[in-house]
Amino acid sequence: MFPSLVLSSPVVCIPCTYVYSTASTHRVRAPRRRVFPRLGVHNAVQQHTYSKENDDVLANSILSNGKVTKIAHQLLRSCVRADDVVVDLTCGRGTDTLLFLELVKADGLIVSLDIQQEALDITRRRIREEFCEHISDEAERKKIEERVYFARTCHSVFESVVDGIAEKKGKKKSETNEIEIGAITMNLGYLTGKDTDKSIVTRTRTTLEALDKASKLLRVGGLITICCYRGHEGGSEETDAVLDFVSRFPPEITVTKIDVLNRSGPVLLSCYRQR
Amino acid sequence: MFPSLVLSSPVVCIPCTYVYSTASTHRVRAPRRRVFPRLGVHNAVQQHTYSKENDDVLANSILSNGKVTKIAHQLLRSCVRADDVVVDLTCGRGTDTLLFLELVKADGLIVSLDIQQEALDITRRRIREEFCEHISDEAERKKIEERVYFARTCHSVFESVVDGIAEKKGKKKSETNEIEIGAITMNLGYLTGKDTDKSIVTRTRTTLEALDKASKLLRVGGLITICCYRGHEGGSEETDAVLDFVSRFPPEITVTKIDVLNRSGPVLLSCYRQR
Numbered sequence: 346m347f348p349s350l351v352l353s354s355p356v357v358c359i360p361c362t363y364v365y366s367t368a369s370t371h372r373v374r375a376p377r378r379r380v381f382p383r384l385g386v387h388n389a390v391q392q393h394t395y396s397k398e399n400d401d402v403l404a405n406s407i408l409s410n411g412k413v414t415k416i417a418h419q420l421l422r423s424c425v426r427a428d429d430v431v432v433d434l435t436c437g438r439g440t441d442t443l444l445f446l447e448l449v450k451a452d453g454l455i456v457s458l459d460i461q462q463e464a465l466d467i468t469r470r471r472i473r474e475e476f477c478e479h480i481s482d483e484a485e486r487k488k489i490e491e492r493v494y495f496a497r498t499c500h501s502v503f504e505s506v507v508d509g510i511a512e513k514k515g516k517k518k519s520e521t522n523e524i525e526i527g528a529i530t531m532n533l534g535y536l537t538g539k540d541t542d543k544s545i546v547t548r549t550r551t552t553l554e555a556l557d558k559a560s561k562l563l564r565v566g567g568l569i570t571i572c573c574y575r576g577h578e579g580g581s582e583e584t585d586a587v588l589d590f591v592s593r594f595p596p597e598i599t600v601t602k603i604d605v606l607n608r609s610g611p612v613l614l615s616c617y618r619q620r
Numbered sequence: 621m622f623p624s625l626v627l628s629s630p631v632v633c634i635p636c637t638y639v640y641s642t643a644s645t646h647r648v649r650a651p652r653r654r655v656f657p658r659l660g661v662h663n664a665v666q667q668h669t670y671s672k673e674n675d676d677v678l679a680n681s682i683l684s685n686g687k688v689t690k691i692a693h694q695l696l697r698s699c700v701r702a703d704d705v706v707v708d709l710t711c712g713r714g715t716d717t718l719l720f721l722e723l724v725k726a727d728g729l730i731v732s733l734d735i736q737q738e739a740l741d742i743t744r745r746r747i748r749e750e751f752c753e754h755i756s757d758e759a760e761r762k763k764i765e766e767r768v769y770f771a772r773t774c775h776s777v778f779e780s781v782v783d784g785i786a787e788k789k790g791k792k793k794s795e796t797n798e799i800e801i802g803a804i805t806m807n808l809g810y811l812t813g814k815d816t817d818k819s820i821v822t823r824t825r826t827t828l829e830a831l832d833k834a835s836k837l838l839r840v841g842g843l844i845t846i847c848c849y850r851g852h853e854g855g856s857e858e859t860d861a862v863l864d865f866v867s868r869f870p871p872e873i874t875v876t877k878i879d880v881l882n883r884s885g886p887v888l889l890s891c892y893r894q895r
Contacts (some may be wrong), residue, residue, distance in 0.1 A: 604879070
């Protein structure tokens with residue numbers, strides 16, 4: 346159904362889309378500690394963490410801190426399997442991709458997209474800094490970095506990118522010859538940060554296109570999370586359009602909206618395929 | 621601040637309000653199994669359950685079944701302490717009161733209100749059937765039944781009922797001479813069931829009065845859950861009024877709305893005092 350790409354190496358160009366691995370060597374700023382220093386970084390990458398501690402974070406995130414991005418991560422933790430195909434539709438500063446690196450093992454597949462080179466660079470850098478700094482073996486380090494496939498492209502064409510990489514990796518397809526996806530994350534709006542270009546924002550049309558495809562490729566037990574921001578120009582209209590769109594998802598997908606009413610902040614949509 | 625009641629026995633009448641314990645002896649229908657049969661019923665009443673299993677239920681409730689009443693219960697589990705004062709503002713068919721009996725020990729206080737005698741009777745019966753049936757010792761059984769204080773009254777005056785009972789029980793008051801409450805639950809609408817009077821519904825004015833008081837008496841770390849139904853006459857207006865009201869709660873209370881968009885059902889509001 347989708348055009349498949351033949352990837353000859355981790356670095357491959359297709360029209361308007363750059364697919365490459367994270368095998369970069371540059372280091373820009375001091376590494377930041379991840380939340381699991383005691384586990385050892387390599388260990389944290391390999392294991393599928395679903396502990397009591399994580400669960401407490403879910404209740405706590407809903408009750409007290411109201412950070413919907415944190416709620417989204419806790420929900421993803423309870424869905425993502427070690428061998429899943431997972432897609433970060435808008436990698437931004439890399440938060441979701443880093444979570445995927447924690448949850449998905451080498452027999453899975455992580456694809457990370459963004460329209461801006463800067464977002465891909467930031468994410469790639471964070472992987473090096475937060476996942477690889479303690480690993481002395483260069484080959485081992487490279488192996489982790491290369492586990493994320495990046496593509497500089499619009500999220501509306503994500504399925505062709507995923508399809509091409511999945512074919513190369515020999516991932517099993519569904520009966521209808523499609524790649525089933527375990528988790529898809531989407532953070533609408535612009536790339537946050539001090540010196541980023543806030544005029545580059547997600548657009549309603551392409552966002553809905555991506556969501557439509559995402560809902561069709563999701564495996565049973567898989568999850569789409571969407572963080573919608575209203576603050577920027579066009580954000581409110583896009584959020585309303587997305588809300589309207591997911592409200593009409595078929596009943597086999599449970600669409601839940603989580604929203605902190607007495608604070609400004611994003612709205613979280615959780616779309617879970619239950620059958 | 622609130623008029624206190626002098627309760628001379630578990631069964632006390634105050635104007636328009638009947639406060640009594642659950643020491644009834646009638647049995648109406650076959651007992652139903654609770655979800656924790658293996659723990660032993662008495663044990664289940666005594667322990668504060670916050671296990672991995674319960675946490676899975678929280679993620680699962682949000683993702684798949686979309687039952688906001690279940691989400692509410694999981695959030696309550698992570699807030700309620702064994703020695704808390706807890707209030708079921710509209711006991712209905714007793715679901716929240718039964719949860720409180722599971723979470724709050726003898727040094728706590730459970731108050732259960734409803735405007736309809738039928739709701740109180742149903743709840744009282746369920747306690748007998750689902751918590752006491754396996755206890756052979758009549759005195760032991762009575763001790764559990766008497767742990768819930770019932771009041772047939774409007775939820776808008778709950779604080780005077782709670783104040784009276786708490787004083788009798790010698791519960792510690794706050795510096796401003798008020799009883800601090802750990803959890804308050806509210807299910808709007810009518811009493812569900814086959815032969816119930818659906819014309820008796822919660823009213824916006826008294827609901828907002830109750831909510832205003834609830835928000836002021838909540839201890840730090842305490843939770844109000846509200847399930848809003850829109851289906852019945854006036855339900856939509858009441859829900860909108862409640863949403864508007866809680867949206868203006870001060871920032872120290874995190875107000876989260878959880879709503880399944882592609883199914884009809886109630887909306888859950890979680891109001892958690894974080895400082």
